[in-house]
Amino acid sequence: MKDTKIYFYDFNAKLNHTINNNNHIYLSGYFGRDIFKNDFSEMSFGNKTFTTRWNHIYNPKLFSNITFINSNYDYGLGTVESGANSFEWKSNLKDWSLKSDFNYFANTSNTINFGGQTTYHRIMPGHAYGKGENEMDNEIKIPEANSLEHAIYISNIQKITSRLSVKYGLRYSLFQNIGEGILYHYDDENNVTGEEEYKRGEVYNTYHGLEPRIGINYTLTASTSVKAAYSRTRQYLHMASNSTSSSPLDIWLPSSPNIKPQISDQFSLGWFKNFASNRIETSIEAFYKKMKNTIDFKDHAELLLNEHLEGELRFGRSWSYGAEFLVKFNLDKWNGWVGYTWLKAEREIIGINGDKPYLSPYDHTNDISIVINRKINERSFFAANWVFYTGSPVTFPVGRYESGGVIVPLYSERNTERMPNYHRLDISYTLKGRNKKKRRWQGEWVFSVYNAYYSKNAWVINFVNDDDTPYEMHAEMIYLFSIIPAITYNFKF
Amino acid sequence: MKVKNAILATVLLLLLYNGCTERIDLDLKNSYPRLVVEGSITTDTMIHFVRLSLSGDFFANERMPDVMGAKVSIFDGTETIILKELTTMTGYYITPSTFYGIPGRTYTLKIENVDINNDGIKESYSAESYLNPVTKTDSVDLEYENNFELWKVLLYANEPTDTANFYMFNLIINDTVYTGQLTEATIADDRFFDGNYANGVWVHSIYDDDESLNLTPGDTITLIMSGISEDFYNYIIALQTETHISVPLFSGPPANLPGNISNGALGFFRAYSNSYGYTIFTGEK
Structure with missing residues (x-):
């Protein structure tokens, strides 16, 4: 790391106001930002969320929550100095949501939940502009995408016998692409054949459908139960991620006449058992999920500031299955959990990998996470968490050849190789301030070390050619974080 | 696309500076010889x-x-x-x-x-x-670009509608090929000309700070405009993509080049027509 400054901060604020016994208002705000900066450039990403919730009790059996949420995720990249070649690039995803949720305790064996919600999504995929002399002809702006997502739902938790309970529900969702926006038309070969502009507020495409769900819970003994569930979900926003690595700079795409919503059906089966008078909880859950209208990028896709990004996508189906093992413990001085997931995730996309199935970038075969908190005394505790997962499937060269005067990699089929495994340990020690009655605020110091044993987790692997030795290639990895010690002071008032 | 190039360059620098770069030993699988x-x-x-x-x-x-x-x-x-x-x-x-x-x-x-x-x-x-035909080059000119410290090679030519729609440009300086690798050639499709007269279109660049070149007044600069096939055009794009450093988000998934040899062989066999244009370097900025 050469003269790089990394800083991140977050800010949380919560305000509760009781109007009367039946009406409560909750306000909360979150603001967080991570910045990487060196002499030459700056990259930052952050999230702002503002939530207002009104809780209203109609009678002892019925209450409601009306929530308004505004969130804004953005990232930017740019040069620090304002030279002739300086530029700035920004992208953001803004959401405004209004939700109303009702809970109705009909009787001892039926708890009904119903409500509705509307969200306005506004996505600015990318706007880059020069800040130097030629700023006018150096601007690229990918048109913003606006959409609305609405849903109404009802569900019931029904206790059929003292051992058997069933949760079932139905959700209806409706998605609309609205202006201001541009819709590009593509032919069968994904070439742009035309475009249409839509005025602000004009609805130009609609998708809708039902999302049923059912779950059955059966208690075998006082400490053992089994569960089976099925649910269908429709996903209207898609994250277009490059399959090599995930990054904060992902591109979000709404469904559109060119991208159908992703529909997934999930089945799960679980077994739960508690020990030591419920201080140790264990569970095993197996799941199978199948999805329609999965997206991926075609070979040699052009992703950078491409307004015809939809033309770079290919569509197909995907499926995944796995099992999750979890042990949670809550003892006098120790608490935490150990989780292990085994997963297989594959997809089959027309036009990719010769139309044959291949591993999804999310196929992390083994995923382990261990979280341990050790209470030292009333004021302080020690915490550690360790994560491990199998490296993501990637496409690596399996050979080389010479063409056009350069060394060309000969690749495996899509995603048949793996990135190195990822693992990391974070530790922290928290010391709370003394409880002084006069003090209106409470503070605590947190001393933490991120990536405590300096695990170099590859973010990207490149194959590079040495300038002096034309036939020599070697692999080079870029890893983003080394050991990061930090001291944080949190306070509440 | 100047902004795109500037962004790519910045992201690369940012990653190389912000991230730590390290050589790693990677066990790659091998494939049979083709x-x-x-x-x-x-x-x-x-x-x-x-x-x-x-x-x-x-x-x-x-x-x-x-x-x-x-x-x-x-x-x-x-x-x-x-x-x-x-x-x-x-x-x-x-x-x-x-x-x-x-x-x-x-x-x-x-x-x-x-x-x-x-x-x-x-x-x-x-x-x-x-083998596609190619239009005749009328003339070639040089123009200095201050921002990027390079000489723009400008093309003047008529694009008849019956000629090829895909072009490759290479440079010869005096008697030496300046763009000896396919990664150094530039390419364009007919949107570039839009069926009009190419009136000083920027088709190639010579970097001023290229010390191995040492451009002096009197040097002859030859621009070769080639009419290539669409398949070869796509092959060049893929080759240029796969031999550059990849950056998450900006690079699509890696994939093999779309060659045109039968029976599982690799590489490309191409036929194309050449049109030559010359200019003398004067050094006047």
Whole structure:
């Protein structure tokens, strides 16, 4: 790391106001930002969320929550100095949501939940502009995408016998692409054949459908139960991620006449058992999920500031299955959990990998996470968490050849190789301030070390050619974080 | 797209500075050797060659083995010529020096008498390429670009509607090829001209700070405009993409180049027409 400054901060604020016994208002705000900066450039990403919730009790059996949420995720990249070649690039995803949720305790064996919600999504995929002399002809702006997502739902938790309970529900969702926006038309070969502009507020495409769900819970003994569930979900926003690595700079795409919503059906089966008078909880859950209208990028896709990004996508189906093992413990001085997931995730996309199935970038075969908190005394505790997962499937060269005067990699089929495994340990020690009655605020110091044993987790692997030795290639990895010690002071008032 | 290039350059620098870069030992799987074909037919009267080599392990770190003893022929729709194998440069098969390609013809390359998979049975490979015509270059000019410290090579030419729709541009400075690798060539499709007169279109660049070049007044700069096939155009884009450093988000998933040789061989056989334009470097900015 050469003269790089990394800083991140977050800010949380919560305000509760009781109007009367039946009406409560909750306000909360979150603001967080991570910045990487060196002499030459700056990259930052952050999230702002503002939530207002009104809780209203109609009678002892019925209450409601009306929530308004505004969130804004953005990232930017740019040069620090304002030279002739300086530029700035920004992208953001803004959401405004209004939700109303009702809970109705009909009787001892039926708890009904119903409500509705509307969200306005506004996505600015990318706007880059020069800040130097030629700023006018150096601007690229990918048109913003606006959409609305609405849903109404009802569900019931029904206790059929003292051992058997069933949760079932139905959700209806409706998605609309609205202006201001541009819709590009593509032919069968994904070439742009035309475009249409839509005025602000004009609805130009609609998708809708039902999302049923059912779950059955059966208690075998006082400490053992089994569960089976099925649910269908429709996903209207898609994250277009490059399959090599995930990054904060992902591109979000709404469904559109060119991208159908992703529909997934999930089945799960679980077994739960508690020990030591419920201080140790264990569970095993197996799941199978199948999805329609999965997206991926075609070979040699052009992703950078491409307004015809939809033309770079290919569509197909995907499926995944796995099992999750979890042990949670809550003892006098120790608490935490150990989780292990085994997963297989594959997809089959027309036009990719010769139309044959291949591993999804999310196929992390083994995923382990261990979280341990050790209470030292009333004021302080020690915490550690360790994560491990199998490296993501990637496409690596399996050979080389010479063409056009350069060394060309000969690749495996899509995603048949793996990135190195990822693992990391974070530790922290928290010391709370003394409880002084006069003090209106409470503070605590947190001393933490991120990536405590300096695990170099590859973010990207490149194959590079040495300038002096034309036939020599070697692999080079870029890893983003080394050991990061930090001291944080949190306070509440 | 200047902004795109600036962004790519910045992201690369940012990653190299912000992230830590380190060499790693990576165990890559190996693949069986395949035949690699590199060959061009142009409208220039000269020796044309086809190079045959093998693919190898990615970390082989040496020149790839040559393929010798092959029977290499080119058929232009009317006659077949047999290429002569060079003994001085193994793996190279050449045409007579009087050979030239004719626009409008389809050239078929045939490679026989090779046993790449060593099973004792000879294999044969072939490839086809249609030779597109190209428009005449009217003139070439240079213009200094302050922001990027480079000389823009500008093209003046008429684009008749009946010529090729895909172009490749290369530079020769005095007698030396400046863009010897396909990664250094620039390419354009007909949107670039839009059916109009190309009135000083920026088609190539010469970097001012290129010390190995040491451009001096009086130097001759030759621009070769080639009318290429759409398949070759796509091959160049893929080759340029796959040999650059990849950056998450900006680079799509890696994939093999779309070659045009049959029977699982790699590489590309291309026929194209050349049009030449010259200018003298004066050094006036």
